[in-house]
Amino acid sequence: MAPSAGAFKHLSLVLGAAVTALGSLLFIAWKTYFRDGNASSSWRGQWEQQLEAEPGCNLREEELHSCERQVLVLGLDGAGKSSVLHYISSVAAKGRASPTQGFNSVRLHADGLQMDLLEVGGSQNLRSYWNQYLTWAHVLVFVVDSSDSSRLPTACQELHNLLAEDPQLPLVVLANKQDKSDALSVAELHQELALHTLNGQREFFLLPTSAIRSSLATATSILHLKSLLVKLLAQV
Numbered sequence: 001m002a003p004s005a006g007a008f009k010h011l012s013l014v015l016g017a018a019v020t021a022l023g024s025l026l027f028i029a030w031k032t033y034f035r036d037g038n039a040s041s042s043w044r045g046q047w048e049q050q051l052e053a054e055p056g057c058n059l060r061e062e063e064l065h066s067c068e069r070q071v072l073v074l075g076l077d078g079a080g081k082s083s084v085l086h087y088i089s090s091v092a093a094k095g096r097a098s099p100t101q102g103f104n105s106v107r108l109h110a111d112g113l114q115m116d117l118l119e120v121g122g123s124q125n126l127r128s129y130w131n132q133y134l135t136w137a138h139v140l141v142f143v144v145d146s147s148d149s150s151r152l153p154t155a156c157q158e159l160h161n162l163l164a165e166d167p168q169l170p171l172v173v174l175a176n177k178q179d180k181s182d183a184l185s186v187a188e189l190h191q192e193l194a195l196h197t198l199n200g201q202r203e204f205f206l207l208p209t210s211a212i213r214s215s216l217a218t219a220t221s222i223l224h225l226k227s228l229l230v231k232l233l234a235q236v
């Protein structure tokens, strides 16, 4: 007898979770490898060359990690995380982004900082893994699709679950897809996401963004995000 569609769905969820768990472990191992200074000379050599190219990064052994910063980028599936990451790291236009299975990262250099932005996919089966990445983060960027009002309660719930895990982690909420005619305003999103309930313990910003290359305004919004990240991460 052929397996039912339900069985296939169950199997794909289990496989997806296994792939993500493996991805998490690999990521943690990768970060630990660098943090513990156990990298082989060839890896270390490559990495130093990369940093050397960046003005302001000091390469002395004891300061090698002083310019590393981690930015965790989360939000529901389709919110625009991959698009924001692509836009902030590249001048080349990109077509439709594919849903992220597992995680996706980009590395930026600015003002002597090396910033690793890590996106974990936002589909439901991946969200239970989000909080595992909070430990590594210096800033949390939470991306919201401002035009997807039906899923704002879910976004709100997921965001507050994360915030409860770390009461001090600086937070940047992106009110993305502001180019869309049905996008809620920043003030409306502030209300819908219950951001007034945040206590004063963490630094918090709510930025309107658009991650498609349709106008100067959208490009400017991503530049604002980049400057804000540099400012926040320089204080860490």
Ligand SMILES: Nc1nc2c(ncn2[C@@H]2O[C@H](COP(=O)(O)OP(=O)(O)OP(=O)(O)O)[C@@H](O)[C@H]2O)c(=O)[nH]1
Binding pocket: 075, 076, 077, 078, 079, 080, 081, 082, 083, 084, 095, 096, 097, 098, 099, 100, 101, 120, 121, 122, 123, 143, 176, 177, 178, 179, 180, 209, 210, 211, 212
């Ligand atoms: N109009 C508009 N579309 C956007 C914007 N940002 C992203 N999109 C589109 O929204 C869709 C989803 O974008 P992604 O960047 O893949 O979303 P994601 O948050 O990475 O989703 P997952 O990886 O599945 O968690 C794509 O078709 C993008 O082209 C935006 O600012 N405006």
Ligand SMILES: [Mg+2]
Binding pocket: 081, 082, 083, 097, 098, 099, 100, 104, 119, 121
């Ligand atoms: Mg993605």
